[in-house]
Amino acid sequence: MKRVAFAVVGIALVAGVIVLRDTGGSDGLPSAPPPPTKLKPFVADQVLVPGPQTRPSTPVNVKADPGNHRLRLAWTGEAPAYEVRWAGGVKLVTRPGTQLNGLENDRPVDVEIRAVDEFGQRSQPAKATASPQADRTEYTYADRFDATDEPDLQRWRLSKRTDCARATSGDGEDSKRLIISSSCGTRAVTLRSRTPFVRSSDGESRLAVETDAPGTGGKLLLDLVPGPVSVQGDPVPPNTVRATVSTDNSGNSIVELTPDGTAVKAIPPAVPGVSVLWEIALTSEGTRVLRNGEVVATSPFVPQWREATALVGIAALAGDRIRAGIDLIGYRTAKVDVPPTGPTPQVRVDGPAATSPHPLPDVTAGQLRIAMIPSRESEPLTSIKVNGIAVPLRPAVEGTPWKPGAEYPAVADLPKEAFTDNVNVQLETQERIQITHTDVELTGSKPTPQRQPGTPLVDAKPTLADPVPEVLDASGQPVENGAAFNRGRVVLEVRIAALDAAVAGLAGFEIRLDGNHIATVPTTADGPSAAGRWRISLNATAMTAGAHAIEVKAFSTDSEVHPETGYVPFLLKP
Structure with missing residues (x-):
């Protein structure tokens, strides 16, 4: 048989199993033909491939x-x-x-x-x-996001460090809910409520969020911050209550509560795409986190503040793209009205001096929210220029430390010169300070209702799960990493699995050994499969000693879904 290049095999031996994504043609090059959606079975000599047996049991x-x-x-x-x-x-x-x-x-x-x-x-x-049923739970404030042009900008602001995320109405099966889609990696994308969270004078107060976040490898952040903060970073601002829910690559859920929280109950693995009701409950005896009504974490912390900003954020643990649905955000608190809002101006940081902003009518007050990271030890920044006017700058939460590498949220009341459609922000300092976020809140005598229709940044189209090949010995057992196999029969195990809410149909997969086609396994007996485990027996008696490589390429029944490829190297003894 033909041998693959040693350079390629050497890389594979270091990396283990490699999964490559076929992304189609490049600009200026002819497009490749569409991948096949139906596969014909093929088995080379000395290869044994399993076939269908009895039908599976009914759920x-x-x-x-x-x-x-x-x-x-x-x-x-x-x-x-x-x-x-x-x-x-x-x-x-x-x-x-x-x-x-x-x-x-x-x-x-x-x-x-x-x-x-x-x-x-x-x-x-x-x-x-x-039959689906309307939510009858009573909240003092709630948004169920079932309009066709969510989110309502009088109620919500989406905060992100760069233009890498959107909050929009859902499309297709995700209609009648809010979709937050992000390619911001591990940095949190935050939905900020403009309605203050005001604790009840007696009894407990709750923030409720119903969502299918976090997905696999993702993180959900629920914050109650005693100040005008728009982003969620580290360190957590003083006296902030934060519940962090993360999901590892196996689907296991982990809940952390800040400050001083303790997990009190194991959390079952999340079912991909299924909404869960998360609640932060504040009482006179401490703080609790509830999952679908059951307490999963507690803390003795009792906030001394009465009013806070509610923030709901999502992030990826490994830099992946995220699409999360939100069905409900509600308060059980003192009754508070949604504050009026004016237009949302464009904000420039150290923009050109020639910028000529245009005044906005009926604006009566304004606030700049800004987040900064100092590069070294220095005195906190206490003033900032807005449209050429110096204004005092104060920490958004008292007691927030100003230290290198830590995000510092601050706020400034805007002068009337900044009640414009274009706000230029300048830092007057010799220190190196990174601005990670800015936003402006304008209020007016004539509130401006605003909605923002759009298309999610990350679509909901199912994708094909990655094939993961592994070479086993003749008894079907793995060998020590890097060890050589005996000349004889080896077993190739192919696993295809995913934790996505929906996966594309699997037409089957092809197997190549050192570049030579040795088998094709269709998986569409009654219709497409989606996952499974297959064991293929290979006779290695006639193969040369040394390094070899197997490629497994999986195809979907949908021609628009890219094939997925996995590689695995192995060694044969002389």
């Missing part, structure tokens, strides 16, 4: 939990994937649960759920019928 214990414009579904089963069908569509999932969004309240929805095995065989359907 059992189906439960349909109605919510506002949605149904949460759960069932019991051990299949690698499931097909969910309803009048609005069909999707493949890899966990025994999912959520159907964008439904009409009080209208029955018939659902069929089939188990799907590695080769695309379907079970008989499990059936359920349920």
Whole structure:
């Protein structure tokens, strides 16, 4: 057989399994033909490939939990994937649960759920019928984000360090909810409520957020900050209550509560795409975090402040793109009205002096919020120039330290010269200070209702899960990392799995050994599969000693979904 180049094999041996993404043609080059959506079986000599066996068992214990414009579904089963069908569509999932969004309240929805095995065989359907229902929970302030042009800018502001995120109405199945989409990496994208969180004079107060965030490898941040802060960073401002929910690559959920929080209950793994109600409850005895009504973390901390800014943020743990749906944000607090708002001006940092801003009518007050990171030890910045006028600058939260590398949120009251459509901000200092965020709040005698329709930055199109190949010995056991295999029979195990809310249909995969095509395994017996584990036996007796490489390329039944490729190297003994 043909040998692959030693340079390539050497890289693979260091990196282990490598997954490459086929991104199509480049500018100026002819486009490659579309990938196949149907595969024909092929098996070379000395290769044994498994085939379909008995059909999978029908899922059992189906439960349909109605919510506002949605149904949460759960069932019991051990299949690698499931097909969910309803009048609005069909999707493949890899966990025994999912959520159907964008439904009409009080209208029955018939659902069929089939188990799907590695080769695309379907079970008989499990059936359920349920009707979505409006949320009847009483809140002193709530937004359910079910308009067609969310978010309402009188209620919300989206804060991010760069233009890498959007907050928009959902599209398709995600309609009737707010979608926050981000390619900002590990930096949090923050939805700030303009309505103050004002604690009740007696009893407890709660911030409630219902969302399918965090997704796999993601993080959800819920903050109550005693000051006009717009972004969520580290360190956490003094006397701030923060609940951090993270999900690792295996789907496990972890909750941290600041300050002085302790986890009190293990949290079940999150079902991808299914909304969870998270609450921060403040009482006279301490602070609690609740998940779907159950306490999961507590702290003895009792805030001394009465009013705070509520912030809801999402971030990626590994720099991935994120798309998160928010169904509800509500307060159970003292009754507070949404403050009036004026136009939102453009903010420039150290912009050209020739900028000529135009006055905005009916504006009565304004505030600049800014976040900065000093590069070295120095005195805190106490003034700033706005449209050429020096104004005092104060910490957004008293006691926030000014120290190198730490984000410092500050605020300044704007002069009337800054009630314009263009606000120029200048730092008058010789110190090196990085500005990470600015935003301006203008209020006026004639409030300006604002909404911001748009398209999510990250679409909801299902993607193909990555193939992960591994070479095992003749008994199906792994060998020590880097060790050589005996000349004889080896086993190639191919795993395809994902924790996404929905995955693209799998047409099958091709296997190449040292560049030579040795097998094609279709997975569409009754329709596309989505995940599974396959073991292919290879006779290595006639292969040369030394380094070899296997490539596994998976194809989708959707021609618009890019194939995914995994590589694995291995060594044979002389």
